[in-house]
Amino acid sequence: AASAKIIDGKMVAKEIRDEITTEVSRMKDAIGVVPGLAVMLIGERKDSATYVRNKKKACESVGINSFEVRLPEDSAETEVLKFISDFNDDPAVHGILVQLPLPKHMNEQNILNAVSIEKDVDGFHPLNIGRLAMRGREPSFVPCTPKGCIELLHRYGFQIKGKKAVVIGRSNIVGMPAALLLQREDATVTIVHSRTQNPEQIVKEADIVISAVGQPDMVRGTWLKPGAVVIDVGINPVEDATCPRGYRLVGDVCYEEARKVVSAITPVPGGVGPMTIAMLLSNTLTSAKRIHNFQ
Amino acid sequence: AASAKIIDGKMVAKEIRDEITTEVSRMKDAIGVVPGLAVMLIGERKDSATYVRNKKKACESVGINSFEVRLPEDSAETEVLKFISDFNDDPAVHGILVQLPLPKHMNEQNILNAVSIEKDVDGFHPLNIGRLAMRGREPSFVPCTPKGCIELLHRYGFQIKGKKAVVIGRSNIVGMPAALLLQREDATVTIVHSRTQNPEQIVKEADIVISAVGQPDMVRGTWLKPGAVVIDVGINPVEDATCPRGYRLVGDVCYEEARKVVSAITPVPGGVGPMTIAMLLSNTLTSAKRIHNFQ
Ligand SMILES: NC(=O)C1=CN([C@@H]2O[C@H](COP(=O)(O)OP(=O)(O)OC[C@H]3O[C@@H](n4cnc5c(N)ncnc54)[C@H](OP(=O)(O)O)[C@@H]3O)[C@@H](O)[C@H]2O)C=CC1
Ligand SMILES: NC(=O)C1=CN([C@@H]2O[C@H](COP(=O)(O)OP(=O)(O)OC[C@H]3O[C@@H](n4cnc5c(N)ncnc54)[C@H](OP(=O)(O)O)[C@@H]3O)[C@@H](O)[C@H]2O)C=CC1
Numbered sequence: 001a002a003s004a005k006i007i008d009g010k011m012v013a014k015e016i017r018d019e020i021t022t023e024v025s026r027m028k029d030a031i032g033v034v035p036g037l038a039v040m041l042i043g044e045r046k047d048s049a050t051y052v053r054n055k056k057k058a059c060e061s062v063g064i065n066s067f068e069v070r071l072p073e074d075s076a077e078t079e080v081l082k083f084i085s086d087f088n089d090d091p092a093v094h095g096i097l098v099q100l101p102l103p104k105h106m107n108e109q110n111i112l113n114a115v116s117i118e119k120d121v122d123g124f125h126p127l128n129i130g131r132l133a134m135r136g137r138e139p140s141f142v143p144c145t146p147k148g149c150i151e152l153l154h155r156y157g158f159q160i161k162g163k164k165a166v167v168i169g170r171s172n173i174v175g176m177p178a179a180l181l182l183q184r185e186d187a188t189v190t191i192v193h194s195r196t197q198n199p200e201q202i203v204k205e206a207d208i209v210i211s212a213v214g215q216p217d218m219v220r221g222t223w224l225k226p227g228a229v230v231i232d233v234g235i236n237p238v239e240d241a242t243c244p245r246g247y248r249l250v251g252d253v254c255y256e257e258a259r260k261v262v263s264a265i266t267p268v269p270g271g272v273g274p275m276t277i278a279m280l281l282s283n284t285l286t287s288a289k290r291i292h293n294f295q
Numbered sequence: 296a297a298s299a300k301i302i303d304g305k306m307v308a309k310e311i312r313d314e315i316t317t318e319v320s321r322m323k324d325a326i327g328v329v330p331g332l333a334v335m336l337i338g339e340r341k342d343s344a345t346y347v348r349n350k351k352k353a354c355e356s357v358g359i360n361s362f363e364v365r366l367p368e369d370s371a372e373t374e375v376l377k378f379i380s381d382f383n384d385d386p387a388v389h390g391i392l393v394q395l396p397l398p399k400h401m402n403e404q405n406i407l408n409a410v411s412i413e414k415d416v417d418g419f420h421p422l423n424i425g426r427l428a429m430r431g432r433e434p435s436f437v438p439c440t441p442k443g444c445i446e447l448l449h450r451y452g453f454q455i456k457g458k459k460a461v462v463i464g465r466s467n468i469v470g471m472p473a474a475l476l477l478q479r480e481d482a483t484v485t486i487v488h489s490r491t492q493n494p495e496q497i498v499k500e501a502d503i504v505i506s507a508v509g510q511p512d513m514v515r516g517t518w519l520k521p522g523a524v525v526i527d528v529g530i531n532p533v534e535d536a537t538c539p540r541g542y543r544l545v546g547d548v549c550y551e552e553a554r555k556v557v558s559a560i561t562p563v564p565g566g567v568g569p570m571t572i573a574m575l576l577s578n579t580l581t582s583a584k585r586i587h588n589f590q
Contacts, residue, residue: 109432126432130425133475134467137404137421162490170478172429180428183465183486188497190485191478195457202483 005156005264007231009148012155013274017062020281024063027285027294035288036065037095037121037280038087042080042106043073048099055097058277064284067093077106081114088116094291095121095284118291121283123147124173132180140290141283146178148275149210149231150185152266158208158229161186166203168192168219168252169212174233178210199223211252221257230258230265233272300451300559302526304443307450308569312357315576319358322580322589330583331360332390332416332575333382337375337401338368343394350392353572359579362388372401376409383411389586390416390579413586416578418442419468427475435585436578441473443570444505444526445480447561453503453524456481461498463487463514463547464507469528473505494518506547516552525553525560528567 028034037059041052052068059066069083080098087093096119102108117125123132123141131137153160165187169175175191182189187208192199200223203209211219212233224230234252251268258265266272289295323329332354336347347363354361364378375393382388391414397403412420418427418436426432448455460482464470470486477484482503487494495518498504506514507528519525529547546563553560561567584590 126425126429127422128425129428130421130423133424133428133471134421135465135471136467162492164492170430172431176428176430186488186490188485188487188491190483192483193481195481196483197457197459 004230004259004262006259007152007156007229007264007266007271009152009266009271010274012152013148013278015155016151016275016278016282017058020062020064020278020285023285023289027289027292028063031292031294033288033292033294034063034065034092035094035284036067036090036092037097037284038067038069038090038093040069040071040080040083040096040098042071042075042099043103045101048101052099055277055280058281059284062281064281065092073103074105075103077110080106080111084111084114088114088119093119094288095119095280097122097280119287121280121287123177123283129172129177129180132177132184141286142181142279143173143177144279144283145174145212145233145272145276146181146210147279147283148272149178149233150181151279152231152272152275153208153229156264158264160208163187163207164205165189165208165210166192166206167210167212168199168203169214169233171212174212175210178212178233182208182210209253213252215252216250217252217254219253219258221254221261224253224258224261226261227263228261230262231272232266232268235268235273299525299554299557301554302447302451302524302559302561302566304447304561304566305569307447308443308573310450311446311570311573311577312353315357315359315573315580318580318584322584322587323358326587326589328583328587328589329358329360329387330389330579331362331385331387332392332579333362333364333385333388335364335366335375335378335391335393337366337370337394338398340396343396347394350572350575353576354579357576359576360387368398369400370398372405375401375406379406379409383409383414388414389583390414390575392417392575414582416575416582418472418578424467424472424475427472427479430479436581437476437574438468438472439574439578440469440507440528440567440571441476441505442574442578443567444473444528445476446574447526447567447570448503448524451559453559455503458482458502459500460484460503460505461487461501462505462507463494463498464509464528466507469507470505473507473528477503477505504548508547510547511545512547512549514548514553516549516556519548519553519556521556522558523556525557526567527561527563530563530568 123143128139131139167179210231216236232251232253237247240248418438423434426434462474511531527546527548532542535543
């Protein structure tokens with residue numbers, strides 16, 4: 001039986017980190033500026049702490065400065081806003097990232113809106129999303145995970161223009177911006193969500209599928225068009241007693257079935273995951289270059 | 296043969312204008328405030344002049360104050376910006392509209408961005424579009440033409456949730472925001488554009504079609520699913536020697552063919568056209584209510 005090409009996000013992310021390392025040192029040599037990323041973690045969530053640690057490590061690996069602020073769960077919103085305002089004004093900081101989710105007593109919109117649009121490397125500001133949606137406008141930053149999906153398609157040379165693309169999921173941070181990006185590249189895009197009827201029929205038409213749902217193995221082999229290209233954003237823990245931690249991670253797409261049908265697919269883990277952090281580094285570099293007018 | 300229900304935009308627009316008239320006088324009686332719309336026309340384009348005149352007349356018909364500024368074609372951009380800035384500060388003005396297209400020497404982005412987001416009744420500001428795209432956010436204003444399309448579906452009681460919808464065209468002012476609105480109402484949306492392959496196959500799947508292309512009679516009867524609902528935004532002049540002006544207006548959808556296939560359709564003219572101005576009045580009223588905290 002035919003077997004799909006595996007889209008190796010880990011390898012591509014490494015490639016991109018190497019490119020960023022080169023650029024960071026070129027910038028430092030030329031104008032003495034090192035890009036800086038500020039990361040704020042509020043509260044004690046273990047998963048959030050892990051993400052923040054990984055981001056910090058990734059910064060180090062490419063020579064980007066990282067600044068970390070950790071605040072206790074019961075901090076006041078005004079305290080968080082004060083730090084953001086200081087980072088907005090700090091010339092050593094070119095990107096500001098507030099790790100989500102925030103403690104329940106805080107207003108996410110207030111906090112995210114406080115981040116200067118010039119330093120919003122997550123690209124979640126509505127002004128950025130508006131520009132992403134509009135023809136003839138350019139967002140300052142593209143959200144990292146969807147940008148990583150498109151970057152994988154580019155680096156593997158898959159054509160987007162004129163193709164039928166289906167995005168499953170429409171969240172503000174993945175599905176919706178992924179659809180806008182595909183649209184900008186002239187795909188014909190359909191968004192499938194929880195209210196969609198007969199999603200399998202719609203997905204079956206797609207040359208390109210990006211899935212960001214959060215349901216383990218939801219997309220079966222029979223849902224996929226032979227020869228399609230699949231980008232699986234989902235990261236879903238499923239119980240597995242044979243694994244050291246008692247669970248393993250799977251995507252939204254049933255990998256074993258899909259690889260017999262499609263022409264290319266991202267694995268989980270090792271697909272989109274590593275790309276997200278690489279894109280964060282890329283956005284931080286872009287920001288520093290823009291602020292210092294360095295080409 | 297079956298024949299489609301005609302979606303009477305002229306009638307619905309009249310209904311909406313009557314509702315607005317009532318609200319405007321209730322507001323005036325209660326707090327002594329009359330909503331005001333400022334319209335700027337730069338240059339001598341005849342079609343633009345007609346649109347501006349119609350907007351002014353529509354304001355009068357519902358009791359909304361209108362303020363008109365006409366500037367010559369060769370005005371400086373700074374002059375236009377000065378008027379916008381004055382309108383931004385003027386408490387009698389609740390909506391500001393700059394008639395497009397602008398003279399070539401002006402920067403459309405600069406000028407549209409100068410309109411205060413609180414008075415951007417056209418809803419074209421990227422911040423508005425971003426909020427429209429994002430779940431959990433509310434735009435201050437929804438662009439008038441797409442809002443009119445959805446309003447027609449609502450007033451005629453057509454269900455949107457769970458339906459397959461196709462929007463043909465993806466302009467910033469009609470197609471793209473129409474798709475975002477349908478998406479917000481839980482339709483499964485596909486956007487068809489000039490790079491789409493086999494558009495007829497995609498359109499044929501749709502329960503709801505909104506067409507905003509600008510190509511006379513492009514969508515044939517054979518493209519449409521029996522029973523579909525069609526909103527035709529296109530307004531296209533075609534030569535016709537039997538008409539007094541030598542031309543008549545047709546939509547993007549071949550009306551004579553479509554009405555034998557679909558369950559409901561808007562005529563051109565008399566469909567979406569009158570709704571656009573009604574939505575402009577509605578946005579202006581909403582703005583005045585919001586600024587004066589009047590419910
Ligand atoms: N690789 C990476 O770096 C990242 C991975 N992720 C992973 O991606 C996945 C999605 O994340 P996120 O976008 O934040 O998730 P959200 O929960 O915010 O959004 C999920 C989306 O999927 C839709 N959905 C849910 N159930 C179904 C269904 N049965 N059929 C069709 N659509 C459905 C929802 O529809 P509706 O809108 O109607 O509710 C919603 O739009 C998760 O597994 C997450 O862990 C997320 C971010 C980064
Ligand atoms: N009723 C009303 O009040 C209003 C009516 N209109 C009318 O609506 C129509 C569209 O207006 P507007 O949105 O401003 O137009 P634009 O010219 O800005 O956009 C047209 C869109 O149609 C797409 N398109 C062009 N040709 C084809 C084709 N052959 N197949 C599929 N898609 C195609 C274009 O695709 P691509 O992006 O790939 O170029 C583009 O996205 C016009 O007739 C206009 O007069 C407009 C505003 C208000």
